[in-house]
Amino acid sequence: MLLTSSDSTYLVIGYGNTLRSDDGAGYLIAETVANWNLAHVQSLALHQLTPDLAEPIAHSQVVIFVDAVAKPVNTPAAIVLEQLEPNYATTFTGHYADPRSLLSLTYTLYETSPIAYRLLIPAINFSFGESLSAVTQASMSLALAKIEQLLCVSCVAEKPLKPYC
Template identity: 45%
Template sequence: MNATVMVIGYGNDLRSDDGIGQRIADEIASWHLSAVKSLAVHQLTPELADALANAELAIFVDAYVPLESFDVQVQSLSPSVDNAIAGHTADPQSLLALTRTLYGHCPPALWVTVPAVNFEFGDRFSEITETGKAIALGKIMQILDKFKKFLDQMNPI
């Protein structure tokens, strides 16, 4: 893989399931993929715009409270024109918008969300989130593989 993929897992790792984004980012970092940079952060901050500006693809990973389905979800993200960064924290769409404003572009982005049901103080994941972690890692592996194949087609040797 020649291009850089930026994986940003975020959430509060002291609030049980809410820390799943950070845990997934840490696991991806342990794969030591040369073209994948993985960051585990407590929250999305404006400083991350610099890292995003140099990425060819961004993957955000976070927990979500399921209302109907307990599936790991993957959705495309676009920079938001409505969501301004409030204070020192952001959501993925506003961070992409800030990146575009500051650097004139932002990478295509995906949001991988893992179902979470336990937000009590602690560092253990619920069964639902633990299962979601394995599924999310599998989906991210597939995304990285498809991205590599896409790049190979764009830049044949």
């Protein structure tokens, strides 16, 4: 395994366009987690996922990807948490990547596969602007609580070097 004692045990990657209203939810969540200043938790606020993220992913035991997703009309707003596995069938065609292809690239380059989750935040407003809809604001609070819970559950299950809890 590639981890060293100076590595982050947890990596939160929030991504989205902060100039497209609700689309910036993942980015804003990553900024909030970074402000928690937790030992062994690295948080990256990004506009998009790129292949160069394979290195910090390889240096982590648990990775949490956070993104906004369009909420279908007439459905309840709920955050969605899913555990991810690498997608080995994916090939890179440019500078953009998705979480599963990044996990695959990480394994290919570094022969390591961290535990990975994708946390999706319901969003309804993708127009130009920086204001968030009430649905997304409420969901962001739930998402932050879920991230905190994941950090604690991982502490118990994985017994990292310096646990969050």
